[in-house]
Amino acid sequence: MGRVGLGLAVGCAVVTCAIAAALVSRSVRRRRRWGQAVALVRELEVACDTPVGRLRQVVDAMAVEMHAGLASDGGSKLKMLLTFIDNLPDGTEEGTYYALDLGGTNFRVLRVQLGGKGSMILSHKVESQPIPQELMTGTSEELFNFIASILKRFVQSENDGFQQLPDDRKDLGFTFSFPVKQLSISSGVLIKWTKGFSIEDAVGKDIAQCLNEAMTKIGLNMRVAALVNDTVGTLALGHYNDEDTVAAVIIGTGTNACYLERTDAIIKCQGLLTNSGAMVVNMEWGNFWSSHLPRTSYDIALDDESPNRNEQGFEKMISGMYLGDIVRRVLYRMAEESDIFLDPAKNLSVPFILRTPLMANMHDDDSPDLTEVGRVLEEHLKISRVPLKVRRLIVRVCDIVTRRASRLAAAGIVGMLKKTGRDGSGGVASGRTRGKPRRTVVVVEGGLYIGYTMFKQYLNEAISEILGDEVAPYVLLKVSEDGSGIGAALLAAVYSSNR
Ligand code: BGC
Numbered sequence: 001m002g003r004v005g006l007g008l009a010v011g012c013a014v015v016t017c018a019i020a021a022a023l024v025s026r027s028v029r030r031r032r033r034w035g036q037a038v039a040l041v042r043e044l045e046v047a048c049d050t051p052v053g054r055l056r057q058v059v060d061a062m063a064v065e066m067h068a069g070l071a072s073d074g075g076s077k078l079k080m081l082l083t084f085i086d087n088l089p090d091g092t093e094e095g096t097y098y099a100l101d102l103g104g105t106n107f108r109v110l111r112v113q114l115g116g117k118g119s120m121i122l123s124h125k126v127e128s129q130p131i132p133q134e135l136m137t138g139t140s141e142e143l144f145n146f147i148a149s150i151l152k153r154f155v156q157s158e159n160d161g162f163q164q165l166p167d168d169r170k171d172l173g174f175t176f177s178f179p180v181k182q183l184s185i186s187s188g189v190l191i192k193w194t195k196g197f198s199i200e201d202a203v204g205k206d207i208a209q210c211l212n213e214a215m216t217k218i219g220l221n222m223r224v225a226a227l228v229n230d231t232v233g234t235l236a237l238g239h240y241n242d243e244d245t246v247a248a249v250i251i252g253t254g255t256n257a258c259y260l261e262r263t264d265a266i267i268k269c270q271g272l273l274t275n276s277g278a279m280v281v282n283m284e285w286g287n288f289w290s291s292h293l294p295r296t297s298y299d300i301a302l303d304d305e306s307p308n309r310n311e312q313g314f315e316k317m318i319s320g321m322y323l324g325d326i327v328r329r330v331l332y333r334m335a336e337e338s339d340i341f342l343d344p345a346k347n348l349s350v351p352f353i354l355r356t357p358l359m360a361n362m363h364d365d366d367s368p369d370l371t372e373v374g375r376v377l378e379e380h381l382k383i384s385r386v387p388l389k390v391r392r393l394i395v396r397v398c399d400i401v402t403r404r405a406s407r408l409a410a411a412g413i414v415g416m417l418k419k420t421g422r423d424g425s426g427g428v429a430s431g432r433t434r435g436k437p438r439r440t441v442v443v444v445e446g447g448l449y450i451g452y453t454m455f456k457q458y459l460n461e462a463i464s465e466i467l468g469d470e471v472a473p474y475v476l477l478k479v480s481e482d483g484s485g486i487g488a489a490l491l492a493a494v495y496s497s498n499r
Helices: 003-047 052-071 133-137 140-156 207-217 230-241 297-304 313-318 323-338 356-363 371-381 388-419 447-451 453-474 483-494
Strands: 094-102 106-115 121-130 170-176 180-184 187-190 222-228 245-251 255-262 278-282 440-445 475-479
Touching (some): 003 323, 052 388, 052 453, 094 230, 094 483, 106 483, 121 140, 170 230, 170 483, 187 222, 222 230, 222 483, 230 278, 245 388, 245 447, 255 313, 297 323, 313 388, 356 388, 356 453, 371 388, 388 453, 453 475
Parallel strands (some): 440 475
Antiparallel strands (some): 094 106, 255 278
């Protein structure tokens, strides 16, 4: 080989080595990045861990806070609001009643026809529509004019054989799913907004009066007979169907619970007398907080950037408004720090772009190559060509976030059972009849529990885990649909002036 040949051979060898070195280093870098992404997920898993011991601490904290909230106004982050509902529907209600249900992503108008003893609900009609975004942050007049106009249209479309009330004026149940300090069954002032609503001039106003005025203005001869929280409507329908129902929980856009409490346990209203000796209490548990809640840096950032910082802490870990955004924050950090996506993942920086129903679809995807995960990433986040192992990691993130949420909600439910002596923890006071725990029904409503398979499964599992084999069979979680609205119509019937 001549000098030239030798030079060429050496040159080729150098280039080959350089290419090999570059490939090796790229693969090492890639492996390191993948390792970083896995480590991030592992870190999240540890931070979100909810072993049963921790859940029991949350149960105890919930029960303690319930006591504190019942002892004095401002005694706890749990407001424990009085509802003035001491009688739940029992099946004897009769007539046609309307309801409006405002508070989640959708707004509903309902008409319910009740047949009286034995015949129960003869029929019901529901019309649902999304709330225009601009109305969620406008003025109270705009909001109430809008809902009164939709109600009027609905009432005018009555041509399907529903009976009219003998008296022309119709009674309305108004489900308003925000914290309200009730003044009576049919009036109450808004304490604050949650779930992205922010209509400043409505805070401190009597919500029922706002609606009554809007209805009068538009020529609708209707009055709010019952102003209720969605949990309360759900409890009313649950109790109507099964009298062992003692509590209702909503896990949808927001989360909350209400239950039947003995009036003598409501210390902040000493001397409160009701015919039944009990009253429904709206806990507003979305605002619950305890140092036992497993909080991560993602939760802290979400809270810091929210319009209601330091409020609704429990809700921000559990409900549909937030879960998707927690996952988005984790994925964004993974994209920034470990560069696992081939495409630039710019959309991940957009708050709330990953809505919880999309996250649920990814999590519930059981196809071998995670097609749905790929579709959501491509169509909604504009990230394509995501390798299967990355898609699997994303599903794991959804799993961690949802598992924590559902298990915390389960602990909240058991906390409520503990407060009312139905968790089997304390002998006779624990609601046992002849040595056996009492049958206890909790109705659950909301898209997360109804429409998200893994959420429901984890929640049910956690309830059994916390309660144990002896008590768990006596606690039934029943799904409710449209209960918040139908229940409000039932309560309008119970408290109707026409009755
Ligand atoms: C509200 C509650 C409501 C819950 C579920 C929360 O944000 O404060 O009043 O019951 O959402 O809709």
